[in-house]
Amino acid sequence: MSDTSLKEKTAKGLFWGGFSNGIQQLLNLGFGIVLARLLDASDYGMVGMLTIFSAIAAALQEGGFISALTNRKETLHKDYNAVFWFSLMCSTTIYILLFFAAPLIADFYDTPELIPLSRLSFLGFVISSMSIAPRAYLFKNLRIKDTTVISISSLIVSGIMGITLAANGFAYWGIALQSISFITVMTVLNFYFSRWRPRFRFDFTPIKEMIGFSSKIIITNIFTIINNNLFSVLLGKFYSEREVGNFTQANKWNGMGHTTITGMINGIAQPVFTRVADDKARQLAVFRKLLRFTAFISFPAMLGLSLVSKELIIITITEKWLPSADILQLLCIWGAFIPVIN
Numbered sequence: 001m002s003d004t005s006l007k008e009k010t011a012k013g014l015f016w017g018g019f020s021n022g023i024q025q026l027l028n029l030g031f032g033i034v035l036a037r038l039l040d041a042s043d044y045g046m047v048g049m050l051t052i053f054s055a056i057a058a059a060l061q062e063g064g065f066i067s068a069l070t071n072r073k074e075t076l077h078k079d080y081n082a083v084f085w086f087s088l089m090c091s092t093t094i095y096i097l098l099f100f101a102a103p104l105i106a107d108f109y110d111t112p113e114l115i116p117l118s119r120l121s122f123l124g125f126v127i128s129s130m131s132i133a134p135r136a137y138l139f140k141n142l143r144i145k146d147t148t149v150i151s152i153s154s155l156i157v158s159g160i161m162g163i164t165l166a167a168n169g170f171a172y173w174g175i176a177l178q179s180i181s182f183i184t185v186m187t188v189l190n191f192y193f194s195r196w197r198p199r200f201r202f203d204f205t206p207i208k209e210m211i212g213f214s215s216k217i218i219i220t221n222i223f224t225i226i227n228n229n230l231f232s233v234l235l236g237k238f239y240s241e242r243e244v245g246n247f248t249q250a251n252k253w254n255g256m257g258h259t260t261i262t263g264m265i266n267g268i269a270q271p272v273f274t275r276v277a278d279d280k281a282r283q284l285a286v287f288r289k290l291l292r293f294t295a296f297i298s299f300p301a302m303l304g305l306s307l308v309s310k311e312l313i314i315i316t317i318t319e320k321w322l323p324s325a326d327i328l329q330l331l332c333i334w335g336a337f338i339p340v341i342n
Helices: 003-038 041-048 051-062 065-071 077-109 114-121 123-129 132-140 144-167 172-194 205-238 241-275 280-307 309-317 323-335
Strands: none
Touching: 003 144, 003 172, 003 241, 003 309, 041 114, 041 172, 041 205, 041 241, 051 077, 051 123, 051 205, 065 077, 065 132, 065 205, 077 114, 077 123, 077 132, 077 205, 114 123, 114 172, 123 172, 132 144, 132 172, 144 172, 205 241, 241 280, 241 309, 241 323, 280 309, 280 323, 309 323
């Protein structure tokens, strides 16, 4: 690929990636403000206690295959097909294990209500596993515009559902069902836009070829998830749902900041690197430019969010969430480094 063509694709990818993440964060902000005003910290705490289990399960079923498929020079239908069936089988197996482990999770937190809530919430990563292959197809082919439409549409539908349920007294069930609806809509739209369809052929040879690359990503992702969610587990074990809810709310605002930047960069970085994989000098030059751009955006944005956290919390989600402001100030300092590290 020529320098001009690569620059054009990178520029378009950055534009649509930035546009997508900007709109997504605005929608998340709007829906999040309404939900926070309707719900209590304990409602967020109930869902927050399960986050680490859902996230680790999702990382295991995804298996790093989106990155592995993107990293391959050439991909055939059989490669995507193998990933589809393997991911679906893995996620189903993990869900069955977690379904029967739900009482143990509830006993750990001494919260019986978590049994039905966890069994519903964990369905999300089974549904999500079916979208891995079409998502990888769109990602590898730099279909950023399509993924933008998918993400925004999913957010709007799930956000409306979450607010409707919360307003009608469904409490933490509204948050859980909002997440399930987001994943379901996104899965359906990924198939629609990619036009990719699985076949009933079970050839897992491509999995064996990709597992060396993907296994490293799985390990990295799991350690990242544990690092990001371990504090919520400890809070849930030794404190009440309210404390977990305040931390979850603060972490959500922090996440909206750094994931906007990370999502914009990651949306185009790996496909671009793959296209210059044979030229290490060009790859290094592209990497340096993206790193400088990321740092230039990340540090001022996240440190600025830290400075105005108290005022932001009071204005947007009222004083009942003020305890989360102090937590947000600290999280934003670490959050400034996350896009650069990624």
